[in-house]
Amino acid sequence: MKIYIITVLLILLSMCSCQTDSSPLPILGRHDISETDTVYHRIPDFKFINQDSNYVTNSDLKDNIYISDFFFMSCPSICPIVKKQMLRVYDKYKDNDRVKLVSHTIDPKRDTPEKLKKYAQKLNIDDSVWMFLTGEKGEILDIADDYFVAAFEDPDAPGGFDHSGKMILTDTKRHIRAFAEGTDPEDVDQFLIDIDKLLVEYAQ
Amino acid sequence: MRNKLILAFGISAIVSMIFMSCDYVNYKQGQGLYEANCVTCHMQDGSGVAELYPSLNNMQSSKTYFEAIPCIIRNGLNRQESVIEMVGLQHLSEVEINNIVNYLVNDMNKLKQEQTLQQTSSILLKCK
Numbered sequence: 642m643k644i645y646i647i648t649v650l651l652i653l654l655s656m657c658s659c660q661t662d663s664s665p666l667p668i669l670g671r672h673d674i675s676e677t678d679t680v681y682h683r684i685p686d687f688k689f690i691n692q693d694s695n696y697v698t699n700s701d702l703k704d705n706i707y708i709s710d711f712f713f714m715s716c717p718s719i720c721p722i723v724k725k726q727m728l729r730v731y732d733k734y735k736d737n738d739r740v741k742l743v744s745h746t747i748d749p750k751r752d753t754p755e756k757l758k759k760y761a762q763k764l765n766i767d768d769s770v771w772m773f774l775t776g777e778k779g780e781i782l783d784i785a786d787d788y789f790v791a792a793f794e795d796p797d798a799p800g801g802f803d804h805s806g807k808m809i810l811t812d813t814k815r816h817i818r819a820f821a822e823g824t825d826p827e828d829v830d831q832f833l834i835d836i837d838k839l840l841v842e843y844a845q
Numbered sequence: 846m847r848n849k850l851i852l853a854f855g856i857s858a859i860v861s862m863i864f865m866s867c868d869y870v871n872y873k874q875g876q877g878l879y880e881a882n883c884v885t886c887h888m889q890d891g892s893g894v895a896e897l898y899p900s901l902n903n904m905q906s907s908k909t910y911f912e913a914i915p916c917i918i919r920n921g922l923n924r925q926e927s928v929i930e931m932v933g934l935q936h937l938s939e940v941e942i943n944n945i946v947n948y949l950v951n952d953m954n955k956l957k958q959e960q961t962l963q964q965t966s967s968i969l970l971k972c973k
Contacts, residue, residue: 763897
């Protein structure tokens with residue numbers, strides 16, 4: 642009798658696991674449809690400086706899918722929570738060469754490459770997997786726009802900047818494929834599934 | 846049959862009471878204040894973020910350490926080796942600080958070390 646119940650339960654359980662949706666991730670953002678082609682939203686060219694004071698451009702990421710976020714070191718509000726979630730992503734994919742993490746400071750005046758280096762060291766992460774980028778403030782805020790992240794200076798906001806805690810998943814063609822609210826661990830659970838899904842596209 | 850049912854209910858009630866008492870929080874106010882002022886950096890469970898934001902949930906029973914907490918809450922902390930400093934939370938009163946300390950020590954860390962308001966007040970007077 643018992644064995645039947647267990648079998649039925651196992652079958653039910655396996656049915657649940659089949660529920661995952663196998664359709665590919667959409668390409669997010671506005672699509673311009675011309676006569677011949679659909680033009681998708683794309684992350685534009687950029688050139689920033691990482692924690693080792695080296696330039697990083699799109700070409701350094703051309704074979705990678707990457708997860709980005711925006712933060713600043715003295716941030717008293719949501720940043721540490723988002724960093725904790727970024728660490729989850731890092732821990733899961735740190736050994737997968739395809740995946741990188743890209744954190745942009747929105748406070749380049751204070752968060753110099755040297756400070757970002759120390760910050761990375763305290764996070765115990767591998768600099769070749771997770772880059773911390775700084776640069777011209779205007780360019781950083783512009784690229785935040787391209788990732789659909791609200792980020793701007795606001796003297797009234799805690800720490801002097803107002804920004805959202807979004808985590809963004811971008812593919813090798815610079816298309817945005819998924820978002821997560823970095824302050825919400827359950828949303829990040831789904832995001833990890835989305836990253837796996839995108840990786841399937843590169844599995845061949 | 847009915848007796849068995851009653852017994853089953855009774856046992857499950859007792860078991861669930863035991864489980865609930867494990868999660869019982871003595872310093873509710875302290876917990877609320879911790880959630881309002883500290884979780885963004887030290888996390889809900891006190892686990893912190895790597896070495897950037899220290900964890901608060903594995904305190905050892907040490908009088909000197911407990912005595913340091915009220916001053917850290919009020920004046921912040923900027924150790925030589927740290928990358929990020931903690932800015933003091935000047936708006937918290939003595940009573941609130943005392944509540945937070947007791948929540949941290951007694952509830953989060955399950956150490957039986959109640960700190961009285963008088964103790965916290967005299968510690969705060971001597972902060973550097």
